Amino acid sequence: xxxxxxEELLAKLNxxxxxxxxxxxxxxxxxxxxxxxxxxxxxxxxxxxxxxxLFYGSKSSGKSSFMLQMIGMAQKEGxxxxxxxxxxxxxxxxxxxxxxxxxxxxxxxxxxxNHFTDLTVELCNAxxxxxxxxxITALLPGIFFEKDSSDLKPMDQTGQIGSISRDxxxxxxxxxxxxxxxxxxxxxxxxxxxxxLYASHTFTGGxxxxxxxxxxxKLFSSESANNAIEGDTVIGDKIIKSKVGREVAYNIExxxxxxxxxxxxxxxxxxxxxxxxxxxxxxxxxxxxxxxIEKGGAWYTVLDQRIQGRAKVIExxxxxxxxxxQLKAKVMEAC
Numbered sequence: 001x002x003x004x005x006x007e008e009l010l011a012k013l014n015x016x017x018x019x020x021x022x023x024x025x026x027x028x029x030x031x032x033x034x035x036x037x038x039x040x041x042x043x044x045x046x047x048x049x050x051x052x053x054l055f056y057g058s059k060s061s062g063k064s065s066f067m068l069q070m071i072g073m074a075q076k077e078g079x080x081x082x083x084x085x086x087x088x089x090x091x092x093x094x095x096x097x098x099x100x101x102x103x104x105x106x107x108x109x110x111x112x113x114n115h116f117t118d119l120t121v122e123l124c125n126a127x128x129x130x131x132x133x134x135x136i137t138a139l140l141p142g143i144f145f146e147k148d149s150s151d152l153k154p155m156d157q158t159g160q161i162g163s164i165s166r167d168x169x170x171x172x173x174x175x176x177x178x179x180x181x182x183x184x185x186x187x188x189x190x191x192x193x194x195x196x197l198y199a200s201h202t203f204t205g206g207x208x209x210x211x212x213x214x215x216x217x218k219l220f221s222s223e224s225a226n227n228a229i230e231g232d233t234v235i236g237d238k239i240i241k242s243k244v245g246r247e248v249a250y251n252i253e254x255x256x257x258x259x260x261x262x263x264x265x266x267x268x269x270x271x272x273x274x275x276x277x278x279x280x281x282x283x284x285x286x287x288x289x290x291x292x293i294e295k296g297g298a299w300y301t302v303l304d305q306r307i308q309g310r311a312k313v314i315e316x317x318x319x320x321x322x323x324x325x326q327l328k329a330k331v332m333e334a335c
Contacts (some may be wrong), residue, residue, distance in 0.1 A: 006023065029048050029049055029050050029051070029257075030048075030049040030050075030181075031043070031044065031045030031046040031047065031048060031049070031257075032046045032047050032048075032049055032070070032074060032079075032129075032130065032183050033045065033046035033047075033070075033073065034046055034047060034066070034070050035066060035069040035070055035073060035276060035277040035279075036066075036250070036264075036266045036277050036282055037279070037282045037283060037286045037328075037331055037332070037335060038264045038265075038266060038282055038285060038286040038289065039217075039250055039252075039264060039266070040335050041286060041289075041290070041331075041334065041335045042252055042258060042259065042262040042264060043215065043252070043255070043257070043258045044257065044258040044259075045335060047183055047185070047215060048183070048214050048215065048257045049129070049181055049182065049183045050179060050180055050181050050182065050183070051179070051183065051184070051213075051214040051215075051257075052172060052175070052176065052179070052184040052185075052186065052212050052213050052214060053183070053184070053185055053186070053213055053214055053215040053216070053217070054185075054186045054188060054203060054209060054210065054213040054215070054216045054217070055067070055185060055186070055187050055188070055217050055218075055219060056187070056188035056189065056190060056203040056204075056216075056217075056218055056219075057190060057218050057219030057220050057221075058190055058219070058220050058221060058222075059189070059190075060221060060223060060246075061219040061220055061221040061248055062219065062221065062246070062248055062268045062270075063134075063135075063187050063219055064089070064134050064135075064187060065094070065098060065268070065270075065276060066219070066248075066268075066276075066277065067083075067132045067134070067185055067187065068083070068094075068095050068098045068099075068100050068132075069098045069099060069276040069277060070130075071083065071100050071105065071130060071132065072095075072098055072099025072100040072101070073099065074129065074130055075099075075100065075101050075104055075105070076099075079129035079130060080104070080106070080128050080129050080130075081104075081105055081106065081128070081129060081130040081131075081132070082105070082106035082107070082108070082123055082128055082130070082131045082132070083095075083105060083106070083107050083108075083132050083134065084108050084110045084116060084119065084120070084131065084132065084133045084134065085107065085108065085109050085110070085134055086109075086110050086111060086116070086133065086134060086135055086136070086137075086138035086139050087134055087135055087138045088109060088138075089134070090107065090109075090134075097275045097276075098275055098276050099276070106123070106128070110133070110139065111138075111139070111140060112139060112140045112141075112142070112144075112145065112150075113139045113140065113141050113142065113164075113167040113168060113171050114142055114145075114167075116133060116136075116139055116171065117170075117171040117174055117175065120133075120171075120175050120184065121174060121175060121178050123182065124175060124178045124179045124180070124182045124184075125178055127181060127182075128182055129181070129182065129183065130182065130183045130185065131182055131183070131184050131185070132185045132187065133184070133185065133186050133187060134187045135186075135187040135188055135189055135204075136168060136186050136187070136188050136204050136205055136209070137188050137189040137191070137203075137204040139164075139168070141160075141163040141164045141166070141167040141168075142163070142167055143158055143160045143163040144158050162206075164204065164205065164206075165205055165206030165207075165208065168204070168205040168206070168208065168209055169205070169206060169207075169208030169209070172186075172205075172208055172209060172212040173208070173212065176212050186205075186209065186213070188203035188204045188205065188209075189203075189204070190202075190203070191203060191204060201218070203216075210254065213254070214255065214256045214257055215252065215254065215255045215256070215257060215258070216252075216253045216254040216255070217250055217251070217252055217253065218250065218251045218253055219248055219249070219250050220248070220249045220250075220251070221246050221247065221248045221249065221268075227246050227247045228243045228245070228246055229243070229244055229245035229246060229247065229267055229269070230242065230243055230244065231244035231245070231272055244269055244270070244271045244272045245267055245268055245269035245270060245271075245272075245278070246267075246268055246270070247265055247266075247267055247268075248265060248266055248267075248268045249263065249264070249265045250263065250264055250265065250266075251263045264285075265285075266278065266281070266282045266285070267281045267282070278314075279328075280314050280317050280318050280324060281310075281314050283317070283324065283327055283328050283331055284302075284310065284313050284314055284317065284327075286331050286335075287302075287327055287330065287331050288300075290331065290334050292327065292330050292331065292334070293313075293327075300313045302316065302317070302323070302327065303323055303326060303327060305323075
């Protein structure tokens with residue numbers, strides 16, 4: 001085979017330099033799926049390994065639970081995961097309901113940006129697959145601590161403008177330097193960016209956190225009754241209607257590995273038999289979006305079955321596992 005001009009040029013490089021370069025055709029990265037099929041479709045397969053992603057959103061939009069469910073799915077594929085619990089809200093029983101194998105999950109109650117950075121750098125160097133930080137909003141910057149100590153300063157000595165953004169900016173730069181295969185998920189609570197005329201939602205950490213994030217996803221769920229999902233709850237010998245879940249909307253605000261400015265939604269259950277993202281409802285909505293389910297008025301045509309109403313379609317697929325798996329396979333193929 002004839003030597004190409006590129007190979008001739010690379011052969012002239014210093015051996016140390018040669019180790020640092022390669023053909024762009026050799027660059028590959030894995031996509032790790034999330035619990036939502038519709039989000040995976042818009043992300044072109046899932047979240048990119050070897051990169052940092054940011055999830056932020058309103059209170060009770062299920063950010064932590066969504067990531068725990070993703071960890072449970074990844075563990076079944078043999079991936080090693082870590083959950084860094086800055087908020088101190090991790091619940092073993094809840095994580096296991098979401099499918100997490102807690103015996104195989106690395107857990108650390110990180111409290112400071114320094115602790116988070118040092119631990120994540122070591123985990124990346126060790127080759128861990130997924131690190132979830134819940135949340136960067138709860139991490140304390142170095143200004144809160146006495147020099148070379150983990151002792152907290154008096155409150156009146158901690159006032160320094162921009163300390164959180166500065167320290168988090170340095171943290172993501174250091175982690176980006178060592179990260180080759182790890183999916184780093186930063187969870188942030190919503191903060192308000194106060195402007196001259198209006199206030200907008202933003203996340204903790206300033207521009208550096210967004211700059212080093214390959215994907216930024218905002219989750220939103222209203223606590224109003226309109227977004228609540230009701231179901232039957234058995235109490236003694238009575239069956240009553242109660243809130244069992246909530247509709248969650250997502251917005252891909254920024255992405256370097258998929259189209260951005262895409263919105264969607266999924267149903268999330270916090271009680272009942274199907275905790276987490278409702279896989280059946282998500283398959284139905286995604287299949288409809290892809291044209292795999294035909295909809296005319298209130299009627300749906302699903303695998304040659306004509307059914308009235310979305311709720312009835314979901315009920316039909318729950319009861320007919322073979323039909324569900326057949327439709328899910330078609331959706332997965334499209335994703």
